[in-house]
Amino acid sequence: MSQMYAVVAITKHGVELARRLAGQLPGADLYYMEKFVRGDEEKLGVKLFSGSVRLLLPDLFQRYSGLILFISLGAVVRMIAPLLKDKKTDPAVVVIDDRGEHVISVLSGHLGGANELTRRVAAILDARPVITTASDVRQTIPVDLFGSPFGWEIESFERATPVSAAVVNEERVIVIQESGEPDWWTYDKPLPEHIRVFSSTREAWEQEFDAALVVTHRLLSEEEEQRFLSNGVLYRPKVLVLGLGCNRGTELEEIEQVVKETLSEQRLSIKSVRNIATIDLKKDEPGLLALCRKYGWRMEVYSPPELNTVALPHPSETVYRYTGAYGVSEPAALLSSGATDWMLTKKKAGNVTISIAMVPHPSRVEVKRSE
Template identity: 85%
Template structure:
């Protein structure tokens, strides 16, 4: 995929609107019928096509994140119907009318970003955005996008549809947020009364609710899963920092085994790991770099002087002789996370030393209608 958006037009007026749109929409490619050629298409990177637009749509559907089509809504629906696979993978599809007055979100409004793209295109064209997704219209929690602006990951998607229905139908919804960014409510109005926020699963035990949104870095117990996920969705905020020290040449396999086993022992989800942290001497350590590539983690590195600013319960003279720092995993975890203490101060396993810290956020729970 070379570009993000394909803009497609098949009428004279549509071509005019489309040419104006791509000039102001970075990452977009323009396609229109060759009978409307003006002679500057090659220089501008515009692709001309002959025959029915239906013939090029399967390729565009596969190659682009979003399609902006200046054709009638009914025609677009008929053409894309055979191409639909899954809401998690289908591209965003947006339709613009032939006068550029309305921009309609047609497909993949949330996960595919069509609603956001619709607003962006409408702003460029000074048109009216048409969005029918209930959570957007009602200005409430979009279950399938909850926390996405912070990088939260949905672990259990199976109940997303009934939980979304509970939210928009104003049933009793409980948000159990044990960690992660608290400022997820995006609207300039109070949280609706039917949505209750609590700061822990324990606090939610005695509550009555019809659906649950669970935001935590913990592995839930079987009883918690049964109670909260029977009609609930589980989100993993990126809040764990792994401070890692290792001997030179330690393999990816050994580091990964230490990480996965330790997180399992602590009952923490690997999906909530935000990054690793270590001493700058290890910034080119192959095993650590391979771990970051495999899981998509960043690596924060600190000088010995920076690490030594952190007070340690058991500073190591041995580590100091080799690195100039009295510790690596423990101070690196605190410096990177901003935490004042560790979930795990230090665990030594073979060639690896691991510490775990939790990124602090203000209290997650909030009162309704604050």
């Protein structure tokens, strides 16, 4: 999707509201019918159309991440029904009545962001937001968005619907959080009694529950998967930092193979990697840059004096002669992660050296329970 929002109106009053909204909503393109032309459309970048809006929607559905439609709800439902594909890819769809009194989240409320867009649009128009998603109404954990503000990635989406049902129906739900940001409960009320939090699978092993949300950087064992993911969702927090060093000209394929093999050996998920870290001499290394592009990781680089502030178990005089630093992968991993120790101090494989550290987060402070 190349653009953010398409604002579409097909009535006189709708055009008035749409022009007002588009002027205050960054990233919005405005569309309305030619018969409502004002003369300033070219200056404002308004897209005019004639004929049925139904012919316009398939293109907008593909090009925009959100559609804001000043069209009746029933008409919108009928028009978009043939366009629906998957909740993971369908755009947000928001409908506004002709008087601008209600802003309704229609499609992709969570993953597509329609609920949040509904709130933004309602604030601009001084309208009432209408959101029917159960987790929003009940102010509880949105399973398909859990941890998304922190960049957590869902690895097992298959059970999201029944787990969501367990959460909103106040069944017995456990949250197992072994890593990641602890402040995910943002509501100004206590955590409900039916949701219990544990710091490890071992701690939760004997508990009885109906659904589980598991937050970990580890690769789970087969037994753990059977125990907690039969009706559970697995989340990958971005907590691993890979300190990397390599000889000049090392190909992407070799670096990637070392990274994958090492993470597998350590029983760590590649989806929990936050970034790589290295010496500033490698900031333009093609293989490292290609690795970052492929996985969407950022690269953090440090100067030799910065790297030398980290005490190393086995400083290398050879590395110092070539780089001015007594080590690359180990100190870079600690500096970038903020950790005080390594998960993997250092592994040398062919032309690549790798170290792993985990971003530290404080243990979750248990919120006061509801009475």
